Amino acid sequence: MYLFWNISLMICFSVSVMFVGSENTDLPPPKNLNFIWETPFRLSLTWEEPEDLDPYCKVNYTVQVYKSQDCSKKDLDSSKTWKVSQLGHKVNVSNENGLCISVSTNAENCGDRGQSQPVHIILPPPPVRLVTEHNCEYSHNRMKFIWKPTDVVQDLSFYYWSPVNESIIKCVPDETMKTGECVIHNEKLKEIMEIYYLFNGTHNGIPVNNTIEGKYPTQCVKPNKPQLKIRREGQYLQFETYESDSKEFDQICYIYEYTYSKCNKKEKIVNWQIGKMNNQVDYDAACRYKASVQVLFSNDCGSGESDPSDEVEYGENSDPNLPVLLAVIIIPLIVSCCLIVSLVLLRRHKDIIFPKIPEPTLLFKDMLSNNIRTTEDLRSPAAVRLYVPTDEIIESRIRLEPDTPSTNNVPHKPK
Numbered sequence: 001m002y003l004f005w006n007i008s009l010m011i012c013f014s015v016s017v018m019f020v021g022s023e024n025t026d027l028p029p030p031k032n033l034n035f036i037w038e039t040p041f042r043l044s045l046t047w048e049e050p051e052d053l054d055p056y057c058k059v060n061y062t063v064q065v066y067k068s069q070d071c072s073k074k075d076l077d078s079s080k081t082w083k084v085s086q087l088g089h090k091v092n093v094s095n096e097n098g099l100c101i102s103v104s105t106n107a108e109n110c111g112d113r114g115q116s117q118p119v120h121i122i123l124p125p126p127p128v129r130l131v132t133e134h135n136c137e138y139s140h141n142r143m144k145f146i147w148k149p150t151d152v153v154q155d156l157s158f159y160y161w162s163p164v165n166e167s168i169i170k171c172v173p174d175e176t177m178k179t180g181e182c183v184i185h186n187e188k189l190k191e192i193m194e195i196y197y198l199f200n201g202t203h204n205g206i207p208v209n210n211t212i213e214g215k216y217p218t219q220c221v222k223p224n225k226p227q228l229k230i231r232r233e234g235q236y237l238q239f240e241t242y243e244s245d246s247k248e249f250d251q252i253c254y255i256y257e258y259t260y261s262k263c264n265k266k267e268k269i270v271n272w273q274i275g276k277m278n279n280q281v282d283y284d285a286a287c288r289y290k291a292s293v294q295v296l297f298s299n300d301c302g303s304g305e306s307d308p309s310d311e312v313e314y315g316e317n318s319d320p321n322l323p324v325l326l327a328v329i330i331i332p333l334i335v336s337c338c339l340i341v342s343l344v345l346l347r348r349h350k351d352i353i354f355p356k357i358p359e360p361t362l363l364f365k366d367m368l369s370n371n372i373r374t375t376e377d378l379r380s381p382a383a384v385r386l387y388v389p390t391d392e393i394i395e396s397r398i399r400l401e402p403d404t405p406s407t408n409n410v411p412h413k414p415k
Contacts, residue, residue, distance in 0.1 A: 027105045027116040028052055030061060030087075035101065035121060038090070039168070040211050041161050041196040043101075046088040050105050050116065057110035060085045062118075064102040065093055067213075069122050071100040092163065094196055094211040098125040130156065130199045130210045138217040138304070139224065140248050141189055145171070145197065145214070146181045153208075156201035158182050160214075162192045189217045190248075218302030223247075223254070223295040225307045230291060230314040236280040237314060241293050253301035259308070260291035263317055270296075289314045 028050035036044050063082045105116035131147040161168045171182040197212040227242040239258055258269040269279055292311045297304040
């Protein structure tokens with residue numbers, strides 16, 4: 001009895017484990033993953049259905065392409081992901097740093113069966129990197145692509161491709177361009193959301209191709225250099241921005257960042273009022289202001305920035321206590337100078353300003369000298385009141401002499 005009961009329990013347990021394990025088993029991965037380059041920028045992937053797949057089970061596939069040889073990276077910027085139902089997929093991608101391609105099976109109607117383990121393909125990067133430090137600048141249907149060669153490369157050529165035109169176009173630099181740059185002219189550049197570049201040339205006698213996935217034009221917008229004007233309005237300084245050309249995008253795509261210094265103290269204003277081209281700050285007459293402006297391209301429209309404008313100055317630095325200090329120094333200085341000048345003029349023209357008093361005549365001198373009282377005179381009051389004139393020298397003899405007759409005189413006729 002007990003033996004039969006134990007055998008029955010073991011059979012039930014085994015069957016339950018078998019069914020539970022079969023329902024929770026992951027799906028099998030796809031088979032025979034393969035690839036082929038249709039163009040330097042387009043990778044065609046193919047695979048086959050997984051083995052041991054139940055007829056009623058419907059599946060789809062997740063395709064992931066990592067822009068490196070490491071499939072463990074989960075950075076969204078370094079990978080692309082698609083979910084497809086067919087047994088193949090075409091991917092626009094560059095092989096600048098190597099690639100890791102991963103395909104896994106997903107269940108649509110397979111009970112509780114989970115995603116399969118992925119299958120991988122690792123693609124190495126090119127043996128030689130022809131260019132580095134590449135960048136772009138877009139403005140008005142014109143995009144300049146800039147790069148720096150890593151080594152001496154013979155017959156280096158530059159091509160670009162996008163899904164919009166589906167053709168590889170060679171960029172021919174004109175005479176005005178420098179080495180390491182080329183300008184792409186295309187009226188549909190603003191519509192391009194994917195763009196790839198191809199460099200090919202000969203390095204040490206071996207042909208080499210490099211493909212690069214570049215920023216699309218609205219990610220490297222470079223507005224023209226703005227101009228700034230500072231104007232005073234009452235107690236405020238008004239910053240006004242002028243641009244040399246008409247705008248290509250909507251006004252809401254432009255943000256104006258003002259950098260200014262007040263009394264040599266730097267501050268920054270980011271004008272988040274989209275499209276507003278001016279701003280104002282409090283004015284301090286004792287400070288000198290220096291300001292510049294830079295146009296930023298809004299993240300809602302893309303990315304990019306202009307060159308900063310030329311710096312504009314307004315006002316001069318001064319000490320608020322300077323008038324009092326100047327008054328304390330200048331007023332005494334002026335008074336001292338005036339006093340010195342007055343003394344010099346007074347000494348030079350003293351005879352005119354203070355004329356000499358003439359001496360009194362002998363009569364007045366005699367009267368003054370006779371009125372001087374001595375000790376003896378005070379004893380005699382009568383003598384004090386008497387005036388005794390001084391002796392004057394007079395001629396004691398007077399002689400008259402007749403006039404000498406003149407020969408020119410007419411004889412006097414008696415009457």
